[in-house]
Amino acid sequence: MRIIQKTWGELSQQPITAFTIRNNYGMEVTCLNYGCIITKIIAPDRDGNYENIVLGFKEFTPYITNEPYFGAVIGRVAGRISGASFELNGTTYTLHKNENGNHLHGGIKGFHRVIWDAATFEIGDETGVLFSYTSRDGEEGYPGKVDVQVTYTLNNRNELTIAYRAISDRDTPLNLTNHTYFNLSGNLKRDILNHQLKIKSDQFLELNQELIPTGMFLDVTDTPFDLRAGKVMKEGIEANHPQIALAGQGYDHPFLLNAHHDHEIILFDPESGRMLTVETDETGVVVYTGNQLPDGVDIYGVRSRKYLGVCLETQGLPDAVHHPHFPSWILRAGEVYSSVTRYKFSVATKADISNGGRNRSTVV
Numbered sequence: 001m002r003i004i005q006k007t008w009g010e011l012s013q014q015p016i017t018a019f020t021i022r023n024n025y026g027m028e029v030t031c032l033n034y035g036c037i038i039t040k041i042i043a044p045d046r047d048g049n050y051e052n053i054v055l056g057f058k059e060f061t062p063y064i065t066n067e068p069y070f071g072a073v074i075g076r077v078a079g080r081i082s083g084a085s086f087e088l089n090g091t092t093y094t095l096h097k098n099e100n101g102n103h104l105h106g107g108i109k110g111f112h113r114v115i116w117d118a119a120t121f122e123i124g125d126e127t128g129v130l131f132s133y134t135s136r137d138g139e140e141g142y143p144g145k146v147d148v149q150v151t152y153t154l155n156n157r158n159e160l161t162i163a164y165r166a167i168s169d170r171d172t173p174l175n176l177t178n179h180t181y182f183n184l185s186g187n188l189k190r191d192i193l194n195h196q197l198k199i200k201s202d203q204f205l206e207l208n209q210e211l212i213p214t215g216m217f218l219d220v221t222d223t224p225f226d227l228r229a230g231k232v233m234k235e236g237i238e239a240n241h242p243q244i245a246l247a248g249q250g251y252d253h254p255f256l257l258n259a260h261h262d263h264e265i266i267l268f269d270p271e272s273g274r275m276l277t278v279e280t281d282e283t284g285v286v287v288y289t290g291n292q293l294p295d296g297v298d299i300y301g302v303r304s305r306k307y308l309g310v311c312l313e314t315q316g317l318p319d320a321v322h323h324p325h326f327p328s329w330i331l332r333a334g335e336v337y338s339s340v341t342r343y344k345f346s347v348a349t350k351a352d353i354s355n356g357g358r359n360r361s362t363v364v
């Protein structure tokens with residue numbers, strides 16, 4: 001395994017480095033010290049063609065603002081905080097309002113728009129990059145100085161592991177995720193409408209018009225949100241359901257996970273045979289089908305459009321600071337925040353999604 005480093009740009013007189021981690025079987029993950037952005041993942045299809053399976057830009061410049069949050073780590077808090085304020089320990093904190101009077105994805109200069117320290121490592125058959133960032137007390141309105149570490153590790157079993165770790169010197173909200181848009185067709189040959197998605201989840205969160213949870217958990221049974229047996233994305237996206245409609249005709253919803261580190265999320269493209277299995281210790285996953293992707297932006301030579309990628313954002317339930325019955329993501333001073341999400345890339349036959357991917361034939 002090896003890591004190739006390339007200077008890719010410069011920002012605030014600091015170099016932006018692209019790290020390409022390559023395993024012994026040709027799988028590659030490229031990431032930046034800016035926003036911990038994953039710019040490329042190269043994985044084989046069932047015929048052994050190695051192609052890119054994520055959305056991204058060809059050059060660094062559009063990543064500076066990165067409006068769609070391609071590939072980035074999101075923090076301090078993923079998703080929306082209603083009214084851009086919250087109360088903690090008797091104090092009201094006001095955050096940047098960067099969407100409709102609400103706070104989205106950590107604010108104007110969230111973790112996706114800062115330069116991280118980076119160190120590469122190789123331990124046995126695992127190679128990766130350890131990113132570190134210190135978020136100062138008061139950054140984007142949040143309390144406490146938070147030391148954050150995000151580690152991307154690739155192994156020879158075609159698994160990418162993202163491990164998040166943080167410590168704060170004061171109580172503060174922290175709910176991290178990664179915002180990679182997957183498209184398993186390879187080099188964005190097709191959109192994700194014919195991908196299949198399977199999620200072990202009995203309940204999802206109802207959203208209001210501003211895409212913020214109302215606080216209601218809804219049963220997935222008999223709705224387009226029932227992904228327990230696997231569903232073709234198109235069927236759900238084109239469904240006549242008020243929750244699909246309000247998200248811009250698609251998914252942008254948090255699912256409560258029934259299982260952890262047990263094949264709980266499987267994305268499958270029957271045509272290429274590529275299968276992605278996501279396992280996590282997080283409470284939930286926000287499935288976002290790119291409903292708001294702008295038209296016509298250049299994505300590796302392909303014009304962006306709705307449904308060109310799907311994000312599987314493992315995280316705590318959004319806006320939990322306003323819903324005491326949601327699991328809390330307040331990080332207490334001195335305590336360690338720790339979460340792990342693993343992405344397994346394999347290939348499979350068409351039948352495989354129905355049995356949870358257990359019969360899949362891995363490529364290595």
Ligand code: FUC
Nearest residue numbers: 068069211252286288292
């Ligand atoms: C996702 C969604 C949002 C948003 C964005 C780019 O996480 O929840 O609706 O548009 O990312």
